[in-house]
Amino acid sequence: MSNPYASPTATGSPKNFDPPGRLLGQVKAIAICSIVQGTLEIIVGGIYVAMAFLFPVIINNQGQAGTQMPAEEETMMLMIMGIVYGAGGGLSILAGGLRILAGIRNLQLKGRVLGISSFFVGLLNLLTCYCVFTAVGLCVWGCIIYFNPGVAQAFRLRQQGLSVAEIQQQSLQSH
Numbered sequence: 001m002s003n004p005y006a007s008p009t010a011t012g013s014p015k016n017f018d019p020p021g022r023l024l025g026q027v028k029a030i031a032i033c034s035i036v037q038g039t040l041e042i043i044v045g046g047i048y049v050a051m052a053f054l055f056p057v058i059i060n061n062q063g064q065a066g067t068q069m070p071a072e073e074e075t076m077m078l079m080i081m082g083i084v085y086g087a088g089g090g091l092s093i094l095a096g097g098l099r100i101l102a103g104i105r106n107l108q109l110k111g112r113v114l115g116i117s118s119f120f121v122g123l124l125n126l127l128t129c130y131c132v133f134t135a136v137g138l139c140v141w142g143c144i145i146y147f148n149p150g151v152a153q154a155f156r157l158r159q160q161g162l163s164v165a166e167i168q169q170q171s172l173q174s175h
Contacts, residue, residue, distance in 0.1 A: 023148045024171045030142055031106035034118060037134055038099030041092045041122070044130045048089025052082045088128045095122045109158035109167060116146050 056078040095118075102118035105111035119142040122135050145151055154167050162170075 023145055023151050024154050024168065026141075026145050027106060027109065027151060027154070030138070030145055031103040031115070033138060034099045034103035034106070034115070034142075037122065037131065037138055038096040038103060038118075040131060041096030041099065041125055044125075044128060045089040045092030045094075045096060048085050048092060048128060050089075052084075052086035052089060055081055055085065091124045092128050092130070095124050098122075109155055109164055112146055112152065112155040115142065119143065119146075 059074075059078060098114075099118045099122050102111055102115040106115045119139040123139055125135050126132055150171075154171070157167050157170070158164065
């Protein structure tokens, strides 16, 4: 009687790499999603940077009538808020730019490590509280796709000079 909980044994000859298969088609989808996410992050980063400069002006234009705190504390609060908005916006713009660059390169099966890096750098947008769920979702989805041995092999084949069409053809033939 065989053990039903035992690991299955592999039959046939081992391969040097996993064929890219179905996951190769998802590289294009995640690259496009990265470009869209990066564009939205740059827009929000721009708004945050603008708020870093506009928020103190708006508060000062309202006058001192509604405030209950001393002028020094109000100035310190406005300065801290400006720094927080500026830093958050700057990080969002940088992460969005990296995401767009990686997405464009990944469409041509180039820059796998750049793509992986952009997913993790994109998590810095958690500081802006904007698109938290899509940033985390892209990071998880991207790691599943880009750490797949077959997809990594497709990027290596592209680096060796094969065209995207040739790699896709190899992927279809391996099924």
